[in-house]
């Protein structure tokens with residue numbers, strides 16, 4: 001049988017194939033080597049950029065890993081939502097915490113309009129008296145004094161406290177000052193009476209009191225409780241209504257004013273309670289509040305069933321930005337120097 005012959009490849013063709021296979025292997029080897037070098041080089045560059053080079057923060061280059069976890073909620077007090085309230089420069093000289101002091105050279109700056117001053121005559125209740133129909137007081141202080149007198153009458157049946165001095169103009173203080181210099185001499189007179197502009201009575205937040213009985217007898221407030229213990233009621237309760245004894249005997253060095261047990265100052269309810277509890281004059285209290293700035297830790301305390309949060313902030317020219325929690329009840333007072341005090345309050349739980 002004649003089987004068809006399968007042609008056998010010739011030697012030359014076999015050699016060509018072998019040569020071609022060799023070439024392919026070489027190309028593949030070069031490619032693998034190149035890829036390997038590139039990969040190693042890439043790794044070195046990556047590690048240099050991400051780990052070694054400090055000028056090139058890793059987080060800007062490395063893609064953020066995808067995550068399915070919910071973002072962490074941060075609800076600490078520091079992150080609470082606030083709104084900016086702009087405070088005007090002239091308001092540094094307004095509010096129940098303004099500090100007027102000869103010792104600290106803080107004269108009272110009279111506002112252009114005295115709309116907040118209230119005539120006590122015709123606007124007071126029947127549970128305290130006034131020595132003159134001309135007496136004026138800041139409306140907040142007048143309202144608080146009226147409530148205090150009501151409470152005193154309810155508790156003791158006594159309504160003999162009498163306001164003898166309240167708001168004073170610069171002219172009135174000039175008259176008083178000059179008469180003191182005349183009576184007591186220059187040095188002693190200047191020690192006993194505040195120079196015009198430096199009396200706390202200018203603010204409308206201060207009152208001088210005595211006792212004037214229904215029988216027409218008057219006693220100085222400091223000694224009246226020796227006559228009747230009921231007359232000492234105010235020293236126990238003034239702070240509950242926002243008043244403090246402004247010039248105590250043991251704080252003369254701090255206030256620059258001698259003992260005046262008849263002179264009360266309205267500073268606001270929470271503040272009066274804190275000052276009385278901690279035996280602080282207004283000078284000392286304001287100095288303390290400077291240690292609680294807006295962007296730091298705030299002062300927290302509870303008084304009369306109300307939670308208070310207080311902080312100070314330095315004025316920044318014509319407008320100062322106070323950051324107030326959204327929806328909060330608050331008041332702002334100037335310090336009569338170069339800053340403000342913010343008081344946030346809410347009923348205690």
Ligand SMILES: [Zn+2]
Pocket residue numbers: 165201206207208262263264
């Ligand atoms: Zn006084």
